[in-house]
Amino acid sequence: MLVKVYGSAVFGIEATTITVEVNIDKGIGYHLVGLPDKAVSESSYRISAALANNSYKLPGKKIIINMAPADIRKEGAAYDLTLAVGILAASNQIKSEQIDEYIIMGELSLDGSLQPIKGALPIAIKAREEGFKHFILPKENAKEAAIVNDLNILGVDNIMEVINHFDGNKLIVPTTVDTRAEFYKHIDFPEFDFADVKGQESIKRCMEIAAAGGHNIILIGPPGAGKTMLAKRLPSILPPMTLHEALETTKIHSVVGKVKNTGLMYQRPFRSPHHTISDVALVGGGQYPQPGEISLAHNGVLFLDELPEFKRTVLEVMRQPLEDREVTISRARFTVNYPSSFMLVASMNPSPSGYFNNPDSPVTSSPAEMQRYLSKISGPLLDRIDIHIEVTPVPFDKLSDERKGESSVDIRKRVTHAREIQTTRFKDFENIHYNAQMNVKQIREFCKLSEESKNLLKIAMEKLNLSARAYDRILKVSRTIADLASSRNIQSEHITEAIQYRSLDREGWLG
Template identity: 55%
Template sequence: MLSRVYSAATIGVDAKIIEVETNMSSGMPKYFLVGLPDRAVSESSDRIEAALSNSDASFPRGRVTVNLAPADLPKEGSAFDLPIAVGLLNVSRQLKTDKLDSTLIVGELALDGKLRPINGVLPVAVEAQKQGMENIIVPADNGPEAAVVEGINVYAFEKLVDVMAWLEDDVGEPLRVDIDEMFSKNGQGEILDFSDVRGQENVKRALEVAAAGGHNAVMVGPPGSGKTMMARRLPTILPPLTLDEALETTKIHSVSGLLPSGKALVTQRPFRSPHHTVSDVALVGGGSIPMPGEISMAHNGVLFLDELPEFKRSALEVMRQPLEDGSVSISRARMSVSYPSRIMLVASMNPSPTGDWYDASDPAGASPAQMQRYLSKISGPMLDRIDLHIEVQKVSYEELSSKSKGETSQEIRERVVEARERQTQRFLGVKGVYCNAQMNTKTSRKICKLDDSSSQMLKKAITSLGLSARAYDRILKVSRTIADLEHSEEIRPNHVAEAIQYRSLDREGWLG
């Protein structure tokens, strides 16, 4: 007798339907599990046997073969416990149901028959809905996450006996969640707010420009000037996540097992801040079993690299392609996976090894050779992917002691959202471009046209300030964003002038 149960395996941030075929024939009792299972899947028979025994059922006594198809795709994790158990019950006629053809089943079994949560339920539910499945059965703790997907009935159970009861008697109602309520609980702005930052109006303006155009930025200033404080508040002025962005972000956190308990959907833009000792693999992803790295965990949010020159140069270099492409591709002998990495890169660094601005007349300061070694840790191609270089000065006592508060994050966010809406309309029909920072050279030359006075100003800046050639396109993009913030269809000289001042690290003689 043959039984077929539908399950799924996650590959990257997507899922693929897996057919769990169970066949039982006469002969000496023997259990075979085939279809490239990993160790966690291979050990499932012991868990399943105990779970069945504690659920008033029994493990079939006969020659049993379980095949996980397609057989050439590696199967990992414990999510196949429940579908295999259901297949064994069905093939041994302990379970009689006609729902298996329209139901996808995933879940890990405890020895007492309880269902334990698994990783990657959201992409599994999305794939089940795409393939026309009517129902999906998941552990109770994964229920809200799966119920985010519309168009499929989600049934979340605590125990194996509950699953058996529903398959035979249709006991229970599908789970429903209120997505609007999830977004309404987004309270990040109540915790961190730009109104807490004293002074630094020029830096706040630069970060507003970065947020409005999705530009990468680096803040250069002495310790204690507020670089980290402002970086942590950057997500509060970014546009709120759309539902599609929230689903993309949640997928990554789900497959990584980092979705907070009791949270079904990531509704706030991620902020990731890895330590400078982070390895190449931890930063961009990989490993023997490919997993997302920090750059993918920050997808649709901010990746903050504090003390940029202290990061290993190799780790920074492997980020170059993901920053350009918006995705990370990891190839292994048996498969290739891709993780999205559309982020805002924000970094901070001291202006010199001693921590303060370079002063040629200060005998205790860093020498030009020390400065060169310090700055050479950041390669030109890496710096090429950073649009804004923001100089951060120390805050004066008067500013620190002032009782007046600056603009709130909500006030700044309103201007950012308006600028992004202008860009959304501009890039309708342009594939893969959603904000100014994502324009390629051809698109930026077409959209960021300058009048004669603006062109002359940019020419003079490149000539007199020694700006590098790679700064040209960056200035065009940032100028376009500044114009968007001012509701201007044309890029004017004052927009170009402001964009030019954000290229300090490109200037010849920056060391003094």
């Protein structure tokens, strides 16, 4: 008897429906075809043990299973449940009248219980698009998949629940989530708050500008100045994610199995990889491509602490994603795109010793040592960072001050207002939502300067020997400062403030 059941494969962050054709005929043997990998090929052992331990069995006949389309590689153990249900249906051990309305996925344990799978959300989205009515999957992934409306999400703990469901003995209760209600209930409760930061008012101002325009920022200062503390609080002042952004972000995390029973992601991601990370782990890839840290930081913040300690090759592969806001991973047979629109926040000590031009510091470095240390970061990468700012240690009188600083909620209101201005400005542009995303054409259109501002910028360009890209960065940051001030035009004071945020370009910065 021939039976067709349906599973799904995930490539990039999109799913493709897989048709599993199970044919049982006279003879003996088990043949699995359709480009399965080792994990899929080993499924017969898990299926056999799981069925035997639940009073069912693999039929002692010739079983041929084809996973179509046959030219797509099938990876992982998530097809165990699909294959097992197909075998049970083809051997008439369960009823299969409406089995073509189901997407079925799950990894089997030997006792018949189910292990969680990766990519449940993209699979659910594809299932709804293709008109499937039900999605059977491990209960641990049910809340994640239930984000998708108009699809019955049937979470199960073991294969017996699936068998009883198809036989009509006990139907599985669908998992339901009110996505919008859950989303809006959680978005206004950041974990970290700027109210906890003592002093550092000028740095907070920088962070506010960076958040308002989506600008990349680098913090330069000695150990203990508060660089990491400030970076961790940046997501708390970014505008709340829209429902579309939350879905897109959750999809990426779903592919690598980092969502499971938490459902929709409500807070912007904050990723802080260690400086020993490889270039593949940072940008994504591998034999079976997976998203890297820059894609996991999509719609959020990527924090690179101690930037010069990262391998130069790792930093250089970030240059293209910073410009294009997506990563393309090419293989001989296919190409995968991962979105990577993130804010880069980097921190660094100004020298190997960590102390900068401070006569009272325990260890000092010569200008030559500092220059050698800074040269680990390439000029083109620094050009892609809009704001450079020096962070100085907080004096004792401010550290001991009991008064709370301005809260993240208050700063976020100003940032959100500035972002709303930018949303209106870029409403006719498909992939541009805030100032940092502007290309040269939009910069010329929306960053027009008065003669006074032009002269001011000309002097700065000549004196600091800035590149054309740095020129564009100053204009973008100026536009954001003007938006925070609700100013229609860029004023000379906005240009002046933006120029101050190019510390690493300033002549004589090294003393």
